[in-house]
Amino acid sequence: MEHVRLHEVSKFYGQVLAVDRLSLSINQGESVALLGPSGCGKTTTLNLLAGFLQPDGGTIRIADRDVAGLPPNKRNLGMVFQSYALFPHMTVAENVAFGLKLRRVESAERERRLKEALDMVRLGGFADRFPRQLSGGQQQRVALARAIIVQPDIMLYDEPLSNLDAKLREEMRSELLDIQDRIRITSIYVTHDQEEALALADRVAVMSNGCVEQIGTPDEVYEKPATGFVAKFLGESNVLPGTVARADGTSVVVDLGGHSVHCQTSERFSAGDRVEVVVRTERLAVSPERLSTDNCFKARLHHAIYLGGTIRYLVQLGDHRLIMVEKNRGDRAALSEGSEVYVGWPAKDSLLVKLP
């Protein structure tokens, strides 16, 4: 069932079009991440949903109601901010109960729900602390409890994890997933962190220049990017410009200037098209021996960067510098820098982007 609908929504900042006729439909209980680089309009879209901004065009419907002109306090939303935005002069309990007080929930009921919310974010013993006495992760959990306790129709998350350090971010991410599973509220995440988006959302909307480039499940947008922007924005990729030498239905051969790359695609290409071959760093393989895969080239190993869990290889292939990331299984002798190696990848992992 459709819960949130944005139809041709536009927003100007002065002369700059921040959101450009954006349409998006979100189902009841679904979680959607708006993912994109800074300035792509994702935060503006969230602020339009929250009611902090009014659109210059288009309509926003929440639960089949046009929310045009409705102030944020009348929308019954929950929001978690990047800076947590806890009220520094109130205790944890006062922060969390703030929304209930505004809704005139009577005190016994308020106490019960407060306890429940604090227990849910595992902060039962912290009710009387002030925000400054809590760690970043704890503050974020208070912010979460404060938003959830009012039973909002929709939860909005503005870069919820980006202020946390890497380890805490992982923990908080699984905690968010747990809570999401339990309460199943329609959730909208805004993030520039693709791991966060892919991990938390049922569907990811990749945005650029105020438009949605592609919306789909995490594996759809990652494996089958609809546009060049999505292909290059998601994951870490090698981008190799070349010309289509031969096109035969789904199988295309691209000339990279001396190297012929086999690609598989669902789009139509014809010989002579200028294209970019996009290959994710984790899909490449490197070996001292010849590899039995669709594309295999002799190259020179520049650097092998040991990162513990993974090893990054920088390889020179003709004019191109390729980056590849390999899991460190600890079962192979180190490749020596400067030596001849083979690099290879299957045709299905060469994403093709047509250049104008």
Add this chain to the structure above:
Amino acid sequence: MSAMTAEAAVAAVSAVPQRRVNWTPWIILAPALVFFLIFYVVPLAILLANSVQRWDTYTYKVLDYATLHQYVRYLLDPYYLEVLVRTVRIAALTTLYSVIAAYPVAIYLTKAGPTERSILTLIIISPLLVSVVILCFGWMVVFAPAGLINWALKMVGIVDAPLKLKFSEASVISGLVHVYFPFVALSIYNSLQNIDPATVRAARILGAGPIRTFWSITLPLSIPGALAGSLIVFALSTSSFVVPMFLGGAWVKVVAYHIWEQNMATIDWPFGAAIAVILLVVTATIMLAYNRLMERRLFTGVFAR
């Protein structure tokens, strides 16, 4: 222990970390400290010493070096006490009106663009750029029997005879608010600037309207600025002399007037000194009590930060 050689013992002793006095802060503070000592602490001590004397106002011969005579003389006189109470009342009302007038201006300032903000800031501090005497002349024109307000009231037909506005407490307070308003406005503005805008948004999305958000979030979080500004205004108002002289005259006498009178006209320095000390103690006591009330009782969460 006895096996330890002399050298080892010396080495052990020298290895104990020595606490070294850090002189840097004192060197940095020295100029200000010396200035305060010479021009504040010493004169204050002389003032205190003077205030417990009694002299003959015709011969200026000191009759007594250690007496509470001057204090008793002031505090048991209903006329002087009335002036003291009036001075505190004027200062308190000046502070209150300054804060009320400053809040909307300070809030507007946080929302203004950079150019508008610099122009507004200049307008706000403009009373400090003009001589207080000139400002007072301006207010006299406004409050005079044939002045702006009376003219307007007569035009509208509210009064027949002009109201006596000049030389009233109201005119003194108007002048003081005008002069000291910048301190509160800029102080509150500074505090408002330090509030994370996301906290205001958080309150809005949790269901608070604009007014509720102001009372629950913006106001408490800007109280440190309002407190600092109001303490400055209160202190300056209790000791103000020029504004009450011009706008209150002989009808609205304040403590500063009596200090001036005793020192410059009657030449009773011990009495003048005692009045100054009384004013200082009363002002300081009220300010400390007010500060404690705000920090420990009314806004504990804000100041515990």
